Amino acid sequence: MTVTLADVAARAQVSPATVSRVLNGNYPVAASTRERVLKAVDELDYVLNGPASALAAATSDLIGILVNDIADPFFGIMAGAIQSEIGGPGGRAGGERLAVVCNTGGSPERELTYLTLLQRQRAAAVVLTGGAVEEGPHAAAIAAKLRKLTDAGTQVVLCGRPPVADTDAVALAFDNRGGARQLTAHLIGLGHRRLGYIAGPKERTTTRHRLEGHRQALAAAGIEDDPALTVHGRYDRRSGYEATLELLRREPGLTAVVAANDSVALGACAALRESGLRIPQDVSVAGFDDLPFSVDAVPALTTVRLPLSEAGARAGRIATGREEPPPGGLATVRGELMVRGSTGVPRG
Amino acid sequence: MTVTLADVAARAQVSPATVSRVLNGNYPVAASTRERVLKAVDELDYVLNGPASALAAATSDLIGILVNDIADPFFGIMAGAIQSEIGGPGGRAGGERLAVVCNTGGSPERELTYLTLLQRQRAAAVVLTGGAVEEGPHAAAIAAKLRKLTDAGTQVVLCGRPPVADTDAVALAFDNRGGARQLTAHLIGLGHRRLGYIAGPKERTTTRHRLEGHRQALAAAGIEDDPALTVHGRYDRRSGYEATLELLRREPGLTAVVAANDSVALGACAALRESGLRIPQDVSVAGFDDLPFSVDAVPALTTVRLPLSEAGARAGRIATGREEPPPGGLATVRGELMVRGSTGVPRG
DNA sequence: CTGTTAGCGCTTTCAG
DNA sequence: CTGAAAGCGCTAACAG
Numbered sequence: 001m002t003v004t005l006a007d008v009a010a011r012a013q014v015s016p017a018t019v020s021r022v023l024n025g026n027y028p029v030a031a032s033t034r035e036r037v038l039k040a041v042d043e044l045d046y047v048l049n050g051p052a053s054a055l056a057a058a059t060s061d062l063i064g065i066l067v068n069d070i071a072d073p074f075f076g077i078m079a080g081a082i083q084s085e086i087g088g089p090g091g092r093a094g095g096e097r098l099a100v101v102c103n104t105g106g107s108p109e110r111e112l113t114y115l116t117l118l119q120r121q122r123a124a125a126v127v128l129t130g131g132a133v134e135e136g137p138h139a140a141a142i143a144a145k146l147r148k149l150t151d152a153g154t155q156v157v158l159c160g161r162p163p164v165a166d167t168d169a170v171a172l173a174f175d176n177r178g179g180a181r182q183l184t185a186h187l188i189g190l191g192h193r194r195l196g197y198i199a200g201p202k203e204r205t206t207t208r209h210r211l212e213g214h215r216q217a218l219a220a221a222g223i224e225d226d227p228a229l230t231v232h233g234r235y236d237r238r239s240g241y242e243a244t245l246e247l248l249r250r251e252p253g254l255t256a257v258v259a260a261n262d263s264v265a266l267g268a269c270a271a272l273r274e275s276g277l278r279i280p281q282d283v284s285v286a287g288f289d290d291l292p293f294s295v296d297a298v299p300a301l302t303t304v305r306l307p308l309s310e311a312g313a314r315a316g317r318i319a320t321g322r323e324e325p326p327p328g329g330l331a332t333v334r335g336e337l338m339v340r341g342s343t344g345v346p347r348g
Numbered sequence: 349m350t351v352t353l354a355d356v357a358a359r360a361q362v363s364p365a366t367v368s369r370v371l372n373g374n375y376p377v378a379a380s381t382r383e384r385v386l387k388a389v390d391e392l393d394y395v396l397n398g399p400a401s402a403l404a405a406a407t408s409d410l411i412g413i414l415v416n417d418i419a420d421p422f423f424g425i426m427a428g429a430i431q432s433e434i435g436g437p438g439g440r441a442g443g444e445r446l447a448v449v450c451n452t453g454g455s456p457e458r459e460l461t462y463l464t465l466l467q468r469q470r471a472a473a474v475v476l477t478g479g480a481v482e483e484g485p486h487a488a489a490i491a492a493k494l495r496k497l498t499d500a501g502t503q504v505v506l507c508g509r510p511p512v513a514d515t516d517a518v519a520l521a522f523d524n525r526g527g528a529r530q531l532t533a534h535l536i537g538l539g540h541r542r543l544g545y546i547a548g549p550k551e552r553t554t555t556r557h558r559l560e561g562h563r564q565a566l567a568a569a570g571i572e573d574d575p576a577l578t579v580h581g582r583y584d585r586r587s588g589y590e591a592t593l594e595l596l597r598r599e600p601g602l603t604a605v606v607a608a609n610d611s612v613a614l615g616a617c618a619a620l621r622e623s624g625l626r627i628p629q630d631v632s633v634a635g636f637d638d639l640p641f642s643v644d645a646v647p648a649l650t651t652v653r654l655p656l657s658e659a660g661a662r663a664g665r666i667a668t669g670r671e672e673p674p675p676g677g678l679a680t681v682r683g684e685l686m687v688r689g690s691t692g693v694p695r696g
Numbered sequence: 697c698t699g700t701t702a703g704c705g706c707t708t709t710c711a712g
Numbered sequence: 713c714t715g716a717a718a719g720c721g722c723t724a725a726c727a728g
Binding site for chain 4: 020
Binding site for chain 1: 393395
């Protein structure tokens, strides 16, 4: 029924081994023989059996990419960049690697499940994006699983996630702390003293680091960190909307809102506008990440640009062995402050 | 070195066959035996070998998803929705299906390559999203490939893409024509007569259908379709920006710009603003798709909402056999006109 | 440069 | 309900 390598071999009058060698191009084969084989492949419309070759060779062409939410451009951009670098020459069977994208929804349980599934597929590499949950049994379980993966020869790359101890996983960590510090310092420099902060979910590393940066900037300027001015939420627009209303309730004298990311900032803008406040004349707003839509906000959003695309591309190259991992297996990726129209000097 | 099913069998004192049956849960096994096997699996920390089982069973747990660009929320939302419905119970080995996301960049060549790669992996299903290129040898080649895939038992679902003749592929097509017609009719109803249209790349079905809907509305209102008022570009912001400048150059009397999608519309807004024109007082702007950021544009974007998430979820269920395909293998998914602040009555 | 020979680890009839 | 046995289709030594 289905045509196999043996059929091709028969038709080309060579041994199955030779066909395999031609197809994988990893072994010398006479040009004339190759021609013949390729011709047979074409005539029979033969397609290699991936599972069979993965079984025999004990590796696969699959690369796992774990994201919180692929519908969020933050992850979409990284996933796209990773993908763009995993194809191309260099691997088996033409070097075409396939990306298995797994939506974890930020849940450590699902993350663990997906890692096991990728382990089952004998994935050649796994890239984990976004912040991690840092406490509880899950964090330990994930660390243990990553260790098993690396032990089994799977290259593990953390893209925008802090390193995991006792692991061979390579980490490209975002400097969330530094970026947040710069951003808040910018606001303070403009004269702001009562700044609201809309943080992400509590137990995540990204949330903690950005919040720490914010507080460092406040402390450096001798501004008291009023706990009432920090509200936690999710990393989405709606959360920003609601949190801003809450902040306004708690502190009508607010002159600036710093959001956990750009989506949250957009929600904050909507809430402010609906409350009759002008941006930035009445209240300044700042985001984080610099997603594509941020420059189109009105006024354009002041934010910290994270080189998502570059980081993803680098992660993809490291995952496929086309770039040396950074020394010590850790590189810090810095953000860049983008000052735009949504921040200005406070009123009064 | 690595623990196999045989190891588990030995430890549980049963045959390999029994272990396989327990793991796949598709065959009666005594409760006590199952317990013993599961215990051994746990103790040995056994992970099934995916390629091996795929080879033996001649199917895999992989589902391919083809997108133009995963960084674009239009595709990200669909991909996320598809994913959310392909997991869960119902399949082999716990029914956990993995999504292989392939970025084609809109290129038919890459689309074809990825389809072959998915065929090689013996993917259980393939979902193709977004419009198709409709002419040339590629379209035929893709149709032929889809036929081969369905013949081989792979479920093929077209999500937001018109049906392909002589194929068992199920299509969930967006009513781009109807949506575009409604949108332009809305503008005409407001009193607009000189409407610029920024279309997508020429050879794509989505582009053609949206443009046709626009022209139908013009024709219905007895408005001449001035070719100078249609500009083709890509489906991105930059394209919208440039095309708008061009339209303004060609026709300073323009009172409305209809964009191929929301990203293009955002670019159009930026160009208009920089040209000193107010939206909608001087020029109205409309988009298509209703991506999440569109409601946050200032003014909020009038657009046609496409139920991307619902369509993706349905495609995922059909792909995994959890929902009956629509009668005739084709369903049309309609959009909904969302009238917001970016459109108004024309000046003068 | 090419052929021969063993498996890779699992599923699945077919018996029992 | 359980076991035995026969591959699934390919790769990778090892010879030649």
